[in-house]
Amino acid sequence: MSSSSTLVNASSKATPSAGPSLMAQMALRDISVLFRTPWIIISRSLAFIIQLFVFAALISQLVNVPGLDFFQYYAVGSVVGTVGSIAFIIGYDIFEEAEEGVLDYLLTLPVSRRQFIIGRALGGAVRAMVYATPMFVIVAVLERFTNPLSLAVAFFDLFLLAFGITGLSITMAVSVRSANRFDVVLALTELAIARASTALYPIAYMPVYVAALAPFSPVSFAADSARAALVGSSLDLLSLAGLVAFVVIFLGLGAAFYFRKLEGGVYA
Secondary structure, eight states: OHHHHHHHHHHHHOOTTOHHHHHHHHHHHHHHHHHTOHHHHHHHHHHHHHIIIIIIHHHTTTOOOTTOOHHHHHHHHHHHHHHHHHHTHHHHHHHHHHHHTHHHHHTTSSOOHHHHHHHHHHHHHHHHHHHHHHHHHHHHHHHTOOOHHHHHHHHHHHHHHHHHHHHHHHHHHTTOOOHHHHHHHHHHHHHHHHHSSSSSSOGGGSOHHHHTTGGGOHHHHHHHHHHHHHTSOSOOHHHHHHHHHHHHHHHHHHHHHHHHHHHTTTTO
């Protein structure tokens, strides 16, 4: 496995004082993994293009909600949903590492727990942002979002979402041992978080059972905060606070579960 050799080389060159350097290497490794699986990039790029230029363009001609530009609403939400989807992929990487014995090797790295988990989560978040940034630029150009501060806030919202989703994905990867069960659980979680949210549809037009859950989705927090910044040039402090809480909770849980499983010998 090419990712294994990367870690082998990293640890063989590391010294006890190379913690920050190793954290950066782990983040870069996770970023490079995405580009070694081009089918993921291609499939999600095609999905985004179809969503934006086919579905959103067509359905916006049929939807007539006073005060709502549905194409604009859907365009911003598509980018947010894509970031969340890509960030989930790190869970598959970590589960594969566990099955192939790479995690045993990770225990030999001279890096603290905090640096290790931040490095993994940072790598997952950054690669999601690297992938989604061109989509963000396309939407900004189409909708003429030109306020630098608004763009920066929206971009920060996307990064927070990616960072939190990686923590959630890591938590699930070390909590489910069956490969088939893990695939199903992660896919259903991704579907629930993305679809039961305000990313693509206003909450007022959702079924009751979906509308009851949508306000608590991290994707809703990110979508609402990004729209407030881009469209209204304002800060949605409640959504931003919910997003930060999501990041803190699942980054902490991911770290705790990850190292408890590793040190307990579950993957030996």
